[in-house]
Amino acid sequence: MTKIVILTGAGISAESGLGTFRDVDGLWTRYDLNDVATPEGFARDPGLVMEFYNARRRNAAEAAPNPAHLALARLEAALPPGSVRIVTQNVDDLHERAGSRAVWHMHGQLVRARCAACGADWAAPPVMRAEDPCPACGAPATRPDIVWFGEMPYHMEEIWEALRAADLFVAIGTSGSVYPAAAFVQDASRAGAETLELNLEPSETVSDFDRVRHGPASGIVPVWVE
Ligand SMILES: CC(C)NC(=O)[C@H](Cc1c[nH]c2ccccc12)NC(=O)[C@H](CCCC/N=C(/NCCC(=O)O)S[C@H]1O[C@H](COP(=O)(O)OP(=O)(O)OC[C@H]2O[C@@H](n3cnc4c(N)ncnc43)[C@H](O)[C@@H]2O)[C@@H](O)[C@H]1O)NC(=O)OCc1ccccc1
Numbered sequence: 001m002t003k004i005v006i007l008t009g010a011g012i013s014a015e016s017g018l019g020t021f022r023d024v025d026g027l028w029t030r031y032d033l034n035d036v037a038t039p040e041g042f043a044r045d046p047g048l049v050m051e052f053y054n055a056r057r058r059n060a061a062e063a064a065p066n067p068a069h070l071a072l073a074r075l076e077a078a079l080p081p082g083s084v085r086i087v088t089q090n091v092d093d094l095h096e097r098a099g100s101r102a103v104w105h106m107h108g109q110l111v112r113a114r115c116a117a118c119g120a121d122w123a124a125p126p127v128m129r130a131e132d133p134c135p136a137c138g139a140p141a142t143r144p145d146i147v148w149f150g151e152m153p154y155h156m157e158e159i160w161e162a163l164r165a166a167d168l169f170v171a172i173g174t175s176g177s178v179y180p181a182a183a184f185v186q187d188a189s190r191a192g193a194e195t196l197e198l199n200l201e202p203s204e205t206v207s208d209f210d211r212v213r214h215g216p217a218s219g220i221v222p223v224w225v226e
Helices: 010-016 041-044 047-060 067-078 093-097 156-165 181-192 219-226
Strands: 002-008 085-086 101-107 106-113 121-123 142-146 168-172 194-197 211-214
Touching: 002 067, 002 181, 010 067, 010 093, 010 219, 041 047, 047 106, 047 142, 067 085, 067 093, 067 219, 085 156, 101 194, 156 181, 168 181, 168 219, 181 194, 211 219
Parallel strands: 002 085, 002 168, 085 101, 168 194, 194 211
Antiparallel strands: 106 121, 106 142
8 A cells, every 4th residue: 555645834725815934925924933933922922922823713714625635635535544644734724624534733723722731732712812711720821732933843753653654755835944844855755755846836845855846736736636
């Protein structure tokens, strides 16, 4: 059974109307990531951070999966169970809303909340406030269930195991500028996997890939899947 690991980034959700980070008018051109995507920024101004993620949660809820998300869900359904694994850096839920099941959110999810005191997590209400009490321990220490810079990504042991067992590694809509995700192509190559980049333009790690196809995800991903 061919094992396929697919890494996705903000580019796959761009055509669903969710801004990317580093493109023209990307999120990091409008917000300082040190203020809104670090534990230090959250400690300094939790209200600003909650506002930032409440707005992104609202945008994601109003967005819809595009043909790239739908094609990946079709691929998973067409192959034997366990053949396709999506590892996404995205915090939106468009993969699941497209029908994908085998999805690891290595940087967390907008639809989840977490307690900064006891670590419990629960389904996030549309609007969250830092002083909201934790349903498990009662502490007024709510934060978005998002992995910020300087924090350990989720599912790392399972991800590395999947990369070691992969026959094919595909990266879709990611600039290859944030680690450890940007090193996955090398991890997969080292383990003998074939590697393919599907992106609007060459990423920062394009030279690490065996094959590349450049163009909008909603066009090139369905063609690759068919
Ligand atoms: C800035 C960078 C240099 N810094 C890091 O990488 C840091 C530090 C670091 C660690 N190791 C290093 C090694 C070297 C240098 C630095 C480091 N990494 C960390 O802090 C990580 C944690 C990082 C996670 C931060 N949280 C995010 N997101 C959640 C928040 C939120 O979403 O608000 S990162 C965030 O930016 C990342 C990059 O974004 P992309 O998704 O790639 O989006 P981008 O805008 O950059 O690019 C979009 C691409 O799409 C393309 N595109 C656009 N439109 C389309 C289209 N229509 N179709 C197709 N493609 C399209 C564009 O051409 C472009 O190429 C994503 O991961 C995204 O999740 N933690 C950690 O390292 O812990 C310890 C550790 C170490 C080893 C092993 C285990 C643990």
